[in-house]
Every structure is written in structure tokens, then in C-alpha cells.
Amino acid sequence: MKVLDSINNPQDLKKLKKENLIDLAKEIREEIINTVSKNGGHLASSLGVVDLSIAIHYVFDSPHDKIIWDVGHQSYAHKILTGRKSKFKTIRTHSGLSGFPKRSESEYDAFSVGHSSTSISAALGFAAARDLKNEDYKIVAVIGDGSMTCGLAFEGLQNAGHLKKNMLVILNDNEMFISQKVGAVAGYLAKLLTAGMARKFEEKVMKTVSRFHGFGSPVGKFIKRVKVMLFPGMFFEEMGFTYIGPVQGHNINNLIVILENLKDVKTPVLLHVITKKGKGYAPAEEDPVKFHSVGKFDIKSGRIAKGEAITYTKVFSDTLIELAQSDDKIVAVTAAMPEGTGLDKFSEKFPDRYFDVGIAEGHAVTFAAAMAAGGMHPVCAIYSTFMQRAIDNIIHDVALQNLPVVFAVDRAGLVGEDGGTHHGAFDLSYLNYIPNLVVMSPSDENELRNMLKTALNSNTPCVIRYPKGTGIGAALYKLPCCILQIGKATVLRQGRDICFLAVGNHVETCLKASDLLLERNVNASVVNMRFLKPLDINTLKEMLLKTRKFITVEENALTGGFGETVKAFLCSSGAVVECIGLPDKFIEHGSLRFLREKYGFTPESIVEKALQML
Numbered sequence: 001m002k003v004l005d006s007i008n009n010p011q012d013l014k015k016l017k018k019e020n021l022i023d024l025a026k027e028i029r030e031e032i033i034n035t036v037s038k039n040g041g042h043l044a045s046s047l048g049v050v051d052l053s054i055a056i057h058y059v060f061d062s063p064h065d066k067i068i069w070d071v072g073h074q075s076y077a078h079k080i081l082t083g084r085k086s087k088f089k090t091i092r093t094h095s096g097l098s099g100f101p102k103r104s105e106s107e108y109d110a111f112s113v114g115h116s117s118t119s120i121s122a123a124l125g126f127a128a129a130r131d132l133k134n135e136d137y138k139i140v141a142v143i144g145d146g147s148m149t150c151g152l153a154f155e156g157l158q159n160a161g162h163l164k165k166n167m168l169v170i171l172n173d174n175e176m177f178i179s180q181k182v183g184a185v186a187g188y189l190a191k192l193l194t195a196g197m198a199r200k201f202e203e204k205v206m207k208t209v210s211r212f213h214g215f216g217s218p219v220g221k222f223i224k225r226v227k228v229m230l231f232p233g234m235f236f237e238e239m240g241f242t243y244i245g246p247v248q249g250h251n252i253n254n255l256i257v258i259l260e261n262l263k264d265v266k267t268p269v270l271l272h273v274i275t276k277k278g279k280g281y282a283p284a285e286e287d288p289v290k291f292h293s294v295g296k297f298d299i300k301s302g303r304i305a306k307g308e309a310i311t312y313t314k315v316f317s318d319t320l321i322e323l324a325q326s327d328d329k330i331v332a333v334t335a336a337m338p339e340g341t342g343l344d345k346f347s348e349k350f351p352d353r354y355f356d357v358g359i360a361e362g363h364a365v366t367f368a369a370a371m372a373a374g375g376m377h378p379v380c381a382i383y384s385t386f387m388q389r390a391i392d393n394i395i396h397d398v399a400l401q402n403l404p405v406v407f408a409v410d411r412a413g414l415v416g417e418d419g420g421t422h423h424g425a426f427d428l429s430y431l432n433y434i435p436n437l438v439v440m441s442p443s444d445e446n447e448l449r450n451m452l453k454t455a456l457n458s459n460t461p462c463v464i465r466y467p468k469g470t471g472i473g474a475a476l477y478k479l480p481c482c483i484l485q486i487g488k489a490t491v492l493r494q495g496r497d498i499c500f501l502a503v504g505n506h507v508e509t510c511l512k513a514s515d516l517l518l519e520r521n522v523n524a525s526v527v528n529m530r531f532l533k534p535l536d537i538n539t540l541k542e543m544l545l546k547t548r549k550f551i552t553v554e555e556n557a558l559t560g561g562f563g564e565t566v567k568a569f570l571c572s573s574g575a576v577v578e579c580i581g582l583p584d585k586f587i588e589h590g591s592l593r594f595l596r597e598k599y600g601f602t603p604e605s606i607v608e609k610a611l612q613m614l
């Protein structure tokens with residue numbers, strides 16, 4: 001019988017003898033590797049914190065105590081240990097477990113998450129609520145070294161240190177973000193790891209910790225004294241936290257001893273734990289970048305199933321490099337997503353013109369704005385969902401000053417298995433109301449190339465939003481990129497019965513729908529809107545001369561999006577307009593194909609809607 005078989009919740013875990021915990025960790029890793037090999041997911045980060053997750057649940061009493069995971073992509077062991085073992089096989093599938101902690105999924109998930117660096121603020125919020133209500137529970141935030149680079153984490157730290165709340169922050173330092181670590185914080189943490197003094201301190205901690213009961217005790221006072229000697233001006237200490245560490249994150253029993261002692265401390269403590277990303281699965285340990293967010297893979301060989309088709313990300317990446325060869329003012333900015341945005345290739349070609357700013361989307365945008373003011377041509381590549389963090393920077397630092405920053409907004413629209421925290425559902429809505437911005441969306445790969453060239457030549461802030469995954473396979477790279485007329489749509493098909501106004505990847509869906517309608521003798525016009533801002537009012541007027549029936553299609557929230565804007569204009573001219581887009585709710589996780597079908601982004605459902613209108 002496996003040790004894991006006896007675990008249904010953290011209370012069962014506490015009944016185990018400590019010597020069984022190592023086997024348990026091994027079994028949990030097997031369970032995670034097996035499931036992720038089939039469903040895809042965040043393998044390397046989750047494997048790295050299996051031991052830490054066991055130790056935390058062994059010592060603390062969740063759900064009474066609040067365990068708060070940062071980003072939440074590392075929470076798989078936590079899920080297995082907290083009543084979701086039998087459902088774990090469903091993770092990231094539609095109606096199955098979420099890939100991230102979710103309050104609505106389990107009482108053990110204290111705070112829902114998916115975006116980084118919220119955990120310290122969330123822990124402090126719980127602490128404030130607990131103290132105001134005179135309640136008594138512990139709060140543990142687990143934050144990665146990458147997530148610690150974000151301004152939000154520092155805002156939480158400085159506020160928590162000031163309020164002196166009883167809370168524990170565990171800094172899970174695997175010396176990796178999604179890709180290699182970058183930035184001064186990473187450098188600072190590395191110093192703490194390598195300092196011989198720090199190692200000495202860990203030995204001292206382990207020697208004395210068994211006699212240590214909080215910082216009020218004689219041993220505790222000693223630890224504090226030694227620490228101040230070892231780390232004068234130590235950053236976390238200056239922020240008001242007691243810093244403990246660095247300690248080994250794969251020695252479960254040591255971790256338990258340390259956590260048991262820290263449990264009684266009443267002031268903010270930061271425990272610095274060293275882990276290995278991908279721990280326990282050789283291919284992930286060797287290449288944690290590849291196994292950060294991985295698709296299906298073969299466990300034995302570590303080979304990852306890969307599609308052959310070319311993604312929009314790759315087209316963007318190749319085109320940017322192509323254009324940067326002849327324009328040495330082009331610079332590229334990413335907020336810790338070099339591989340995901342395709343800028344890793346740019347960094348190899350133009351290391352001096354490439355900036356990975358860490359998990360700092362707001363900073364990335366302001367930084368790019370000032371580079372534009374300084375005469376460069378910045379291209380800021382950010383996922384739609386993470387750009388939500390930078391709305392004020394876009395308004396205040398870019399648009400208001402009309403600075404020519406190009407935003408390459410990847411993963412716009414549905415993203416599939418990552419679900420509600422990650423769908424790029426809102427960018428058209430939140431960009432729609434910002435003056436000076438040009439917003440465009442390519443219907444195929446060639447158009448993305450042309451839009452990038454257009455944006456870089458526009459001398460105005462431009463956004464190009466494109467979806468996750470592959471395009472339609474339009475002939476690529478045969479022609480040099482050309483400059484498009486800003487604000488001009490293209491009419492691809494002329495029909496008298498109904499008109500489809502389509503955005504981005506759904507131009508193709510509408511063309512297919514019009515093919516299907518032709519079989520029923522219905523003639524549909526298809527317009528590739530290309531520019532959502534400025535809107536091509538002239539083409540809309542032209543289409544009004546042919547028909548009074550319109551369907552808009554966009555993979556964005558209907559509220560505040562393209563359809564609503566167009567509808568306001570067309571309805572005032574007596575037209576009937578139906579809008580296809582995302583409803584006013586957070587969209588669940590599931591495969592892209594499934595979600596697109598469910599929310600009506602197929603030729604068949606467009607045809608159905610058209611027939612209802614005719």
C-alpha cells in the first residue's frame with residue numbers, strides 16, 4: 001500500500017510518522033508527473049515544492065490556518081494533500097480541477113490566484129481581518145524568487161513590516177523565474193545563498209532551533225542577535241521582517257522543525273528556503289524552462305509533444321528580428337516572459353537592445369514609454385492578461401504623451417487550460433476607451449507581419465493583439481512587410497443578405513461561415529475590421545448600403561468591446577446587430593477548442609445566429 005493512499009486531508013498527514021514523509025513526497029511527485037504528462041501543466045514549479053508543501057501541511061492546520069500560494073502554479077501537491085487527490089487527474093480539464101488555487105474549488109485554497117506577487121498583500125489582509133475580529137489563526141504566504149521581483153510584493157512587504165502583523169512569508173528560492181533569473185533582487189538573493197556566513201547561520205539555526213520558542217525566548221533572542229551581526233542592513237530586516245535562512249527546502253524533517261518553531265512567532269517572519277525547480281524528475285531538473293508550462297510529454301524520454309504549425313508568437317518573434325536588422329532603434333521589452341512572447345530569440349540576436357525587466361508589467365510600460373521619449377522604437381511584448389496590471393501606465397505614461405510604444409499583446413482571447421485568471425478577455429474593452437491608441441488585430445500571420453511594420457512606422461502608440469497558438473497557415477515571409485493604412489478595414493466578401501464584421505482570428509471563422517451560408521443561398525459580406533481603433537466608419541457606412549443585418553465577432557468580453565462600439569453606431573442607422581463575444585462572466589478553464597465551441601466561435605454557430613436573423 002502506498003503512503004499516499006492513507007491521505008485524504010492534512011489531518012491524515014499529521015498521523016504519519018516522519019520517516020514516511022519521504023516516501024509520501026516520492027509518491028506525490030509520481031502522481032504529479034503522471035497527470036501532467038497527460039493534461040499538461042506547471043510541472044517544474046510544482047515538483048520543486050512537494051517537500052515544502054508536505055512540511056507546511058504537517059505543521060499548520062489548514063483550512064483554519066491560511067496557506068496562500070503566490071501565482072499558484074506550484075500548488076499541485078497542496079491540492080493532492082487537501083482532499084483533491086482523487087480529482088487530481090482532472091486538473092486543467094473542463095469541469096475538472098483548476099490549475100491554480102481557487103476559493104470556489106476548496107476551503108483549503110485561502111486566496112484565488114494566477115497572476116504573480118499577490119501573496120504578501122493577501123496574507124497581510126488576512127492578518128488585519130483576523131486581528132480586528134480577534135480570531136486566532138496562522139497565515140503562511142509562499143512566494144517564489146521571481147514573484148519577489150514585482151513591485152506589488154514589495155508594497156506588501158513594507159506594509160506588513162510596518163504593521164508588524166503575525167504572518168510568515170516563505171520565500172521559495174529556486175533561482176529561476178520561468179526562464180533564467182534576472183535583475184538586482186535575484187542578485188541579492190544569490191548573495192544570501194552563497195555567503196559563507198549564511199551557511200554558517202543555517203547550521204546555527206538548525207542547532208538551536210529545537211530549543212527555540214519564538215523570538216521572545218532566550219534562544220530566539222540569540223538567533224536575532226546572531227542574525228543582526230551576520231546581516232547588518234539586511235533588506236528584509238530593514239523592511240520589518242525577521243529573516244531566517246537560507247535553509248534547504250528538500251529536507252522535510254528539518255523544514256518541519258523550523259516551521260514548528262516559527263509557528264509561535266508573533267511578528268512578521270521571512271523564511272528563505274532553497275529548492276530545485278523540477279526536483280525529482282530528471283528532464284525537468286535539467287530543463288526547467290521547458291517544463292515550466294508544459295504540454296503532454298512522454299515520461300520516459302521527457303520528449304514533449306509539439307505541434308508543427310507556426311504560432312503567432314513565432315511570427316511576431318521572427319518579424320521583429322527581421323525589422324530590427326534594418327532599424328537599430330528597435331528595442332524589445334518583456335516582463336519575465338522571454339520564451340512565451342518569443343523575445344528569447346531577439347535577445348540572442350540583439351542582447352544590447354533587449355530588456356527583461358522581471359515580473360513588472362507596469363514598469364515595463366513606463367520604461368518603454370521613456371525609451372520612446374528618448375528616441376528609441378520600443379516594442380513591449382506582454383500577454384493580454386498580464387497587461388491588465390499596466391493599464392494606468394498605458395494611459396498615463398504612453399497614451400497621454402502620445403509616445404510611440406508598440407504593444408505586442410500575445411494570448412489575446414481565450415487561452416484554454418489556464419482558465420479565468422489567464423484568458424485575454426478584456427484587452428479590447430480596456431484599450432477601447434484610451435485616446436491616442438491605435439488598436440489592431442491580424443486575421444492571419446502575414447497581417448501580423450504587416451501590422452508590426454505599420455506600428456513601428458506610425459509614430460503613435462499602437463497595440464497589436466493576437467491569440468495563443470497557430471494561425472491559418474497563410475503564406476509567410478515570401479513578401480517584405482508592408483505598411484497598412486491605419487484605420488482601414490478590408491471587405492473580403494460582398495453579400496446582400498447579412499454582413500459579418502470580424503476581428504482577428506475570427507475573420508477566418510466568418511469566411512467559413514459565409515461558405516456554409518452560400519450552400520443555403522445566403523450571401524454574406526465578410527469584413528476584416530483590422531483596426532478596432534480608429535474604427536473604419538466609412539466602411540461601416542458602405543456596408544449599411546448593402547444590408548441592415550450585422551453580426552460582429554470578437555474573442556473578447558462583449559462588454560465594452562468592439563461589438564458594443566459598432567452596435568451603437570449601426571443601430572442609430574436602423575440596423576440590427578448581433579454580437580458574438582465572451583459573456584459578462586469569468587470564463588472557466590478547458591481546452592481552447594472546447595471553449596471556442598461553447599462560446600459560439602465556430603462557423604456553425606455563426607451560421608445559426610445568421611439564420612435566426614434572416
Ligand SMILES: Cc1ncc(C[n+]2csc(CCOP(=O)(O)OP(=O)(O)O)c2C)c(N)n1
Nearest residue numbers: 045114115116144145146147176177178336
Ligand atoms: C503578473 C504576472 N506576470 C507574469 C506571470 C507569468 N509567470 C508565471 S510564473 C512566473 C515566474 C515565477 O517565478 P517564481 O515566482 O520564482 O516561481 P517558480 O516558477 O520559479 O516556481 C511568471 C513570470 C504571472 N503569472 N503573473
Ligand SMILES: CC(=O)[C@@H](O)[C@H](O)COP(=O)(O)O
Nearest residue numbers: 071073114292293340411418
Ligand atoms: C503561471 C503562468 O502565469 C504562466 O506559466 C502561464 O501559464 C504561461 O502560459 P503559456 O503556457 O501560454 O506561456
Ligand SMILES: [Mg+2]
Nearest residue numbers: 144145146176
Ligand atoms: Mg523561482
